[in-house]
Amino acid sequence: MCCRCCGVTQQKVWVFGLGSLFTVFGLLAVIWWPTLIDSIIMKALPLTPTSRTYEKWADLPIPVYMNMYLWNWTNAEEVKLHGVKPNFQQLGPYVYREERVKMDVEWHENNTVTFKPNRTWFWEEELSGGKQTDLVTVPHLPSIAAAAMMRDSPSLIKFFFNKALNENGGLLYATHTASEWLFDGFYDEFLHYAMTLNNPLAPPIETDQFAWFLNRNGSKDFEGAFTVHTGVGDIKEMGEIKFWNGENHTGWYEGECGRLNGSTTDLFVPDEPKEKALTIFIADTCRIINLEFTGQSHEIEGIQGWKYEVTPNTFDNGQRQADMKCYCPVDKQPDNCPASGATSLGPCSDGAPMYLSASHFMYADESYANTITGLDPNYERDNFFIIMERKLGVPLQVNAAIMVSLYMEADADIDIIKDIPTFYAPLFTTGSSAIINKELASELKLVLSLPAIGRYTGIGFLCLGCILLAVGIFLTLKRKWYGQAAADRAALISADTNNSTDPETVPK
Incomplete structure (x- = not known):
């Protein structure tokens, strides 16, 4: 339904734009996310009066x-x-x-x-x-x-x-x-x-x-x-x-x-x-x-x-x-x-x-x-x-x-x-x-899983971006975009009309 509202150019903008966005985001997540999360975790671990570490240190759970x-x-x-x-x-x-x-x-x-x-x-x-x-x-x-x-x-x-x-x-x-x-x-x-x-x-x-x-x-x-x-x-x-x-x-x-x-x-x-x-x-x-x-x-x-x-x-x-x-x-x-x-x-x-x-x-x-x-x-x-x-x-x-x-x-x-x-x-x-215990282990597993969650999420976005780009390239090469045929016919008719009215092409 959305494709019917968009022209071929708009479709290309959406597909190639989203594909590029997902690919870049996926690459960044794969490359930078684990390091970023590790940095955030290490900054949160030290003992302070308001840290989660203090709660478990002061009164062993x-x-x-x-x-x-x-x-x-x-x-x-x-x-x-x-x-x-x-x-x-x-x-x-x-x-x-x-x-x-x-x-x-x-x-x-x-x-x-x-x-x-x-x-x-x-x-x-x-x-x-x-x-x-x-x-x-x-x-x-x-x-x-x-x-x-x-x-x-x-x-x-x-x-x-x-x-x-x-x-x-x-x-x-x-x-x-x-x-x-x-x-x-x-x-x-x-x-x-x-x-x-x-x-x-x-x-x-x-x-x-x-x-x-x-x-x-x-x-x-x-x-x-x-x-x-x-x-x-x-x-x-x-x-x-x-x-x-x-x-x-x-x-x-x-x-x-x-x-x-x-x-x-x-x-x-x-x-x-x-x-x-x-x-x-x-x-x-x-x-x-x-x-x-x-x-x-x-x-x-x-x-x-x-x-x-x-x-x-x-x-x-x-x-x-x-x-x-x-x-x-x-x-x-x-x-x-x-x-x-x-x-x-x-x-x-x-x-x-x-x-x-x-x-x-x-x-x-x-x-x-x-x-x-x-x-x-x-x-x-x-x-x-x-x-x-x-x-x-x-x-x-x-x-x-x-x-x-x-x-x-x-x-x-x-x-x-x-x-x-x-x-x-x-x-x-x-x-x-x-x-x-199970409660503390669940918290620990979540924290330990955050780098992997980000990495796999990045891989997912990277795959999705690559698929969108591949589909866009395929549709472009095969000229299979929605409305592409009608656009091509309109372009041919327009070209023929222009040729028939061109003074240089009219017999003298």
Whole structure:
């Protein structure tokens, strides 16, 4: 109908004009759209008080679960009396849903932000593999830590220490419920005694209650204040830790091993090469942890991510990699460093002989696992890994599993450990697990699809433009435009009429 309203020239203008327009638009979309969209996305990602990133950073929108395993010392009395090989049984998981909120957020003019992480845990009995009332026997950390501090003291001082230990609640092990060990706490006689001493040579004792996470549930002050880069002005610094409690070095380990860098796991640098390792700092671990690229890709909720995990090098102390030597405590260098596979937590635990490693001493030197029985590492359960979508820097799945153990060693001058063998006693394994939900995944997929949507739209317009131009050329060459025949006949008649009236063509 439209063609009947237009002459041949108008038809050509429309077809060739639209064809050229669609072709040019299609070419521009194919060539420039992905770059333009990527630029817009990268400008929208930095953390600001009004950004979408802030909404999800300030109050994590996906469910996080803390899976706690406690290690039950099944033959503690036999070890004490007869020196048999210790056996430990892993109990759990005791699962708690974790809510993460950033508190006391303060923005700075140098494009950084300071905050305090506040974590609150809620018991999830249906997801747990044990009950909070489970009785668990565990080495008595206060007594063992105090004994370790006195190991090199003169015999007379150790004599009086041993007497005080025996008379004031010193124990090789203690038995309490799972909830008491984890959050609830219990009264400890030896801690109460230590509080009354006010010994300037010993670390201050602030309470006679004991639990692994005592007074931590719902506390905004326990983990301290982090200052991270917002990404404003330099997207390649987004999420990078600048200070922790106002310092850029932990002071626990020398040199680079104590320097703060990497992410708090809440914010990562976007658009990094997939081969680049992930560096994270978790206050509980006292150190940064590097997760290495595995080369494995995983699809979660329709989004492709790459897997990064701990390796045998992660908890090295210089045996495998020379630059890891700084994780060996100064008082143990150069020849008494822990074997590869576990980091001494002594520098950040007031000298207590505690060690950080992968669960079940996975990846660690066999000297750790060989001292006890009951270990049964499971790669799928115990592996510390992050599956990361690298374009936007969004973790798709996290399983942050670590184990804390206690070094136990005999001392002939201290009764509670007089005849025990030397061994590493696992105390607890903690793992934070999370996986992206469908709602957040849908938003992420849309953002990731925008460059492709623009590219394919451009290809569509380019094809449509090329088709219109081809049709126009075909119709022009074949003279098949609507009304073309009538126009041609009119042109011939007009030409004949002009010839018949031309004076030069009339016979004289």
